[in-house]
Amino acid sequence: MIRIGDAPSVRRLLIGIALTLTALLLLLPLVAIFAQALMSGIDVYWQNLSDTYTLAAIGLTLLVAVITVPVNLIFGVFLAWLVTRFAFPGRRLLQTLIDIPFAVSPVVAGLVYLLLYGRNGWLGGWLDAHDIQIMFAWPGIVLVTVFVTCPFVARELIPLMQAQGSREEEAAVTLGASGWTIFRRVTLPNIRHALLYGVILTNARAVGEFGAVSVVAGAIRGQTNTLPLQVEQLYQDYNTVGAFTSASLLALLALLTLAAKAALEWRAARRETAT
Amino acid sequence: MIAQALTRRRERRVLPGFGLSLGVSLTFVSLVLLLPLTSLVGQLSQLSWSQYWFLITDPRLLASYTVTLLAAAVAALFNAVFGLLMAWVLVRYEFPGKRLVDALMDLPFALPTAVAGITLATLYSSNGWIGRLLEPLGISVSYTWIGIALAMAFTSIPFVVRTVQPVLEDLPAEVDEAAMTLGASDGLAFRRVILPYLWPALVTGTGLAFVRSLGEFGAVIFIAGGKPYETEITSLMIFVKLQEYDYAGASAVASIVLATSLALLLAINLWQGRFIKRLHGGRG
DSSP states (O other): OOOTOSSHHHHHHHHHHHHHHIIIIIHHHHHHHHHTTTTOHHHHHHHHOOOHHHHHHHHHHHHHHHHHHHHHHHHHHHHHHHHOOOOOTHHHHHHHHTHHHHOHHHHHHHHHHHHHTTTTTHHHHHHHTTTTTTSHHHHHHHHHHHHHHHHHHHHHHHHHHHHHHHHHHHHHHHOOOOOOHHIIIHHHHHHHHHHEEEEEEEHHHHHHHOOHHHHHOOOTTTTTTOOHHHHHHHHHHTTTHHHHHHHHHHHHHHHHHHHHHHHHHHHHHHHHOOO | HHHHHHHHHHHHHHHHHHHHHHHHHHHHIIIIIIHHHHHHHHHHHSSSSHHHHHHHHHHHHHHHHHHHHHHHHHHHHHHHHHHHHHHHHHOOOTTTTTHHHHHHHHHHHHSHHHHHHHHHHHSSSSSTTTTHHHGGGGGTTTHHHHHHHHHHHHHHHHHHHHHHHHHTTOHHHHHHHHHHTTTHHHHIIIIIIIHHHHHHHHHHHHHHHHHHHHHHHHHHHOOOOOOOTTTTTTTHHHHHHTTTTTTHHHHHHHHHHHHHHHHHHHHHHHHHHHHHHHHHHHOO
């Protein structure tokens, strides 16, 4: 059967344009990151990586991810369970609300947290009086990162759990299983790939967030610089090789994220053809 | 009757955990999402209408609206064409390296925006790999709206590809057959038969790319350079005002950005909902 656009000339032309544009728009920037980072040789690369400020930025970035990912994992699972397993008034509204972080510019996200917790903010006076520093310190960075990444897990789970329905879980209830057992033995095996993918996306965004974090971080070097902020600071200081060294770590993580996504999709497709 | 409705609702909740999951979700949404957003409303309520109007119509700000809207529109239109092409090529054809190209489409979502920002700025600077080739042609990308549009286009590449791709995969084979038996040319058959199928997904993807571009910050600021009245985007203006400790001004601008993106997102959702209803209505 002949399909639209299957003539060899059309096919070759379209594939040619697509590959050229992909190479120019996506592959070239990726190559450029590593080329710039290694421009002065591998020794300088290691030297830049083991710089005290860079190491501190790596540490802070890991801390942010280690707190953000579990918080949003737990929230995402509870929210998905709530909106896919129960009917209640306001369900649609709740689903719309959690999409807000996707719609909001990250700078606006940073601003609203600054207004709330900053010195002149609603809670600022109380926090000041009790000597608790949230803005321009790591707790502020964690808070805005939780805000920015909170839809990812729920967004992966909700369509899947909606499609799967609750028959299996209801059967488990009639067999007398407790809530935790039902979740662990019935729900979790069904959603684990989507859950893992949600976690991967949350982690990628948590590590790479820039706009929101740069508003609340205040950039005290070595203290409140996450890796993306470190990239910016080095770049503004005309230390291009240093900036791209830190950037190459983030690019590596992005590549791992893409590989994990491809692997998960591949396994899902294989399971589909097997059944 | 109310009692009946209540028992019916209660009956439907055979699964455990309603109270707990409702409690966790509402607490989280209130503390993480709603409370910070109310603080913006609180800040704005201290302004009078004339003060607010004065803040949001500052000439430097008006220039930033124009640049942001223009660049985002160009970026979204580029992605409509590029995304459609990529979705088509990835669904319809086989070629070596296809899985790799498919995976690369998600790079802009996985790569931190600041990394994308400094990379594009370096590539397109006058001595960068691409900027060097463009300079003799008299095209400068860095520090112009073209650079802003380029960075916005980069970060929103996945939207159109990933919304059109599944629709194209599910396209019934009869559609192609019908068009081909009628003897239509490729171009005509695509426009008249396939495009109407893809249209809703294409518009949704383009709309999402536009909203994302309006709010983009990290990828844009490095290549834009931030020349007042020329290459300042609106989210950068919020940042500039914050650095001057002008919280009222920053909040006023933020309210414009927030209202615009929420209104656009609502419009996209409504439009999509209407289309889905029509589709289901048509199929019974």
